Amino acid sequence: xxxxxxxxxxxxxxxxxxxxxxxLREKGLxxxxxxxxxxxxxxxxxxxxxxxxxxxxxxxxxxEFALSESSAIHEYxxxxxxxxxxxxxxxxxxxxxxxARQLLHWIRSDLPALREERxxxxxxxxxxSAPLSRAGQADADKLTEVAGAVIPARGGPLxxxxxxxxxxxxxxxxxxxxxxHEVPAPVRAFAEAEWQRPSIQEYVGRExxxxxxx
Amino acid sequence: xxxxxxxxxxxxxxxxxxxxxxxLREKGLxxxxxxxxxxxxxxxxxxxxxxxxxxxxxxxxxxEFALSESSAIHEYxxxxxxxxxxxxxxxxxxxxxxxARQLLHWIRSDLPALREERxxxxxxxxxxSAPLSRAGQADADKLTEVAGAVIPARGGPLxxxxxxxxxxxxxxxxxxxxxxHEVPAPVRAFAEAEWQRPSIQEYVGRExxxxxxx
Numbered sequence: 001x002x003x004x005x006x007x008x009x010x011x012x013x014x015x016x017x018x019x020x021x022x023x024l025r026e027k028g029l030x031x032x033x034x035x036x037x038x039x040x041x042x043x044x045x046x047x048x049x050x051x052x053x054x055x056x057x058x059x060x061x062x063x064e065f066a067l068s069e070s071s072a073i074h075e076y077x078x079x080x081x082x083x084x085x086x087x088x089x090x091x092x093x094x095x096x097x098x099x100a101r102q103l104l105h106w107i108r109s110d111l112p113a114l115r116e117e118r119x120x121x122x123x124x125x126x127x128x129s130a131p132l133s134r135a136g137q138a139d140a141d142k143l144t145e146v147a148g149a150v151i152p153a154r155g156g157p158l159x160x161x162x163x164x165x166x167x168x169x170x171x172x173x174x175x176x177x178x179x180x181h182e183v184p185a186p187v188r189a190f191a192e193a194e195w196q197r198p199s200i201q202e203y204v205g206r207e208x209x210x211x212x213x214x
Numbered sequence: 215x216x217x218x219x220x221x222x223x224x225x226x227x228x229x230x231x232x233x234x235x236x237x238l239r240e241k242g243l244x245x246x247x248x249x250x251x252x253x254x255x256x257x258x259x260x261x262x263x264x265x266x267x268x269x270x271x272x273x274x275x276x277x278e279f280a281l282s283e284s285s286a287i288h289e290y291x292x293x294x295x296x297x298x299x300x301x302x303x304x305x306x307x308x309x310x311x312x313x314a315r316q317l318l319h320w321i322r323s324d325l326p327a328l329r330e331e332r333x334x335x336x337x338x339x340x341x342x343s344a345p346l347s348r349a350g351q352a353d354a355d356k357l358t359e360v361a362g363a364v365i366p367a368r369g370g371p372l373x374x375x376x377x378x379x380x381x382x383x384x385x386x387x388x389x390x391x392x393x394x395h396e397v398p399a400p401v402r403a404f405a406e407a408e409w410q411r412p413s414i415q416e417y418v419g420r421e422x423x424x425x426x427x428x
Contacts, residue, residue: 053360054320065309069323071285072315079308094293095279101286106268109283109322146267 002063004031007048009038009057012206013120015171016070016108017058022167023074025199027086039214071104074164089164100158100165103150107172114139118175124204125211128179140176144187147173151190170194216277218245221262223252223271226420227334229385230284230322231272236381237288239413241300253428285318288378303378314372314379317364321386328353332389338418339425342393354390358401361387365404384408 006024008017012035024031036042036057043055051066052059059068060076067076074089083092091097113135122128132140147169150158158166173191176183183191194200220238222231226249238245250256250271257269265280266273273282274290281290288303297306305311327349336342346354361383364372372380387405390397397405408414 053316053363054324055356056320056324065312067312067316069316069319071319072312075315076308076312079311094290097293098279098281098286098290101289102267102281102283105283105285105319105322106270108319110268110270142269149267 005061006033007057007059008033008035010035013124018203019070020058020073021203022199023089023164039212091159091163096159100163103165107168111139123178147187166194219275220247221271221273222247222249224249227338233284234272234287235417236413237303237378253426305373305377310373314377317379321382325353337392361401380408
C-alpha cells in the first residue's frame with residue numbers, strides 16, 4: 001500500500017485536522033503526521049502551497065496524490081479505502097449520508113461568532129474569559145438547537161451507526177462544554193460520550209507545545 | 215417521480231442557491247423554485263427552520279425529504295439521480311472527484327475578505343465602488359493563483375469533463391470580473407466561457423426585485 005501522511009498544525013488545534021486524524025484512525029489506516037507551524041507561516045512555503053494548492057491544513061498525502069479540505073478527505077478515504085474492510089466515515093444509507101454531509105458542511109460554514117469567541121485555543125490552551133457576545137450567544141443557541149434535533153432521543157450515534165459527523169459535532173459542542181457553558185442534558189450526554197472515543201482522546205490528549213498566537 | 219423543489223432567495227444572489235439551481239438544470243431534472251426573503255427573515259419561520267434544520271438557503275425538497283447545504287445537495291443529486299441517465303455533477307474519476315470537492319469546499323470556506331468586499335450584490339445589483347482592502351486583494355490574488363493552477367492550459371473543463379466545480383469557480387471569479395478587476399487571461403477565458411453555459415445564463419439573467427439590504 002502507498003503510504004498515507006497527514007499534514008497538521010503543530011498546536012493540534014485545527015478542527016479540520018482533528019476530523020481527518022480521527023477519520024484515519026477510525027478507518028484503521030496506518031499514517032504519519034507532519035506538523036506545520038501556522039504561527040511561522042510554514043503553510044506558505046512554495047513546496048506546501050504547491051502540494052496543498054490552497055495553503056491550508058489539513059492536507060492528506062497518499063503516495064503521489066495530495067488533497068486538502070477535510071470534507072474532500074473524508075470522501076476520498078471512504079472511496080479509496082471502502083467498507084467493509086475499512087469502516088465507513090459516512091453513513092451507508094442515502095438519506096443518512098446526505099444528512100451527515102449537511103451537518104459537516106454546516107459546521108464548517110456557520111456559527112462564525114461562536115467559532116471566533118470560543119476558538120479552539122480555548123479548548124486546548126487558555127479557557128475563554130469574556131462572556132459571549134449577543135452574536136456568539138445566538139450561535140451557541142443555534143448549535144444546541146440543531147444538535148438537539150439530530151441527536152437521537154435514546155442517545156447513541158446520530159445516523160444509526162457512528163460517522164465522522166458524530167466526532168465533528170462533539171468537537172463543536174466542546175467549544176461550549178470546555179468553557180463552562182450550559183448545554184441541554186441530552187446534548188451534553190451525546191458530546192461527552194463521543195469525546196471518550198479512543199480516536200478522539202488520542203487527538204485531545206496530545207502533548208502540545210506552548211501556544212504562540214498568530 | 216417524487217417532485218423536486220428548491221428553496222432559494224428572492225434576490226437570486228446566493229452562490230449556494232446558484233450552485234444547486236445550475237446542478238438541477240444540468241442533471242435535466244424537473245424542479246420548481248420557491249423563494250424566501252432573507253431581508254424579511256422568512257428563513258426563520260418555524261416551518262422553514264424545521265425543514266431546513268439550519269435556517270439557511272438553499273434547501274432541496276425531494277418528496278418528504280428536505281436537505282440543506284449545497285455540497286450535500288450536489289452529492290445527494292448524484293446519488294439519487296445517477297449518471298448516465300442524469301449527467302454527473304462531480305467527476306467520475308476518484309482523484310478528479312476528490313479535487314473537485316477540494317475546490318468546492320475551499321470556495322465555501324476561504325477568501326472571507328473578497329466574499330465580503332465583492333459580495334454577490336455587486337454582481338447582480340450595484341457594482342463595488344471602494345477598492346479592495348489589503349486582505350481583499352490578498353484573497354483576490356490567492357483566487358486567481360489557485361484558479362490558474364487548476365484551469366487546464368489548453369482551456370476547457372477543469373477535470374476532464376464539466377462538473378459543478380467549473381460553475382462554482384466561474385461564479386467566484388465573476389466577483390472580480392464583473393467589478394472590473396484585472397484577471398490573468400487564461401483564468402478570464404475560462405470564467406467567461408463557463409458563464410455562457412445556458413444553465414448559468416438562466417440564473418444570471420433572472421428578473422430581480424429591487425434590492426433591500428439585510
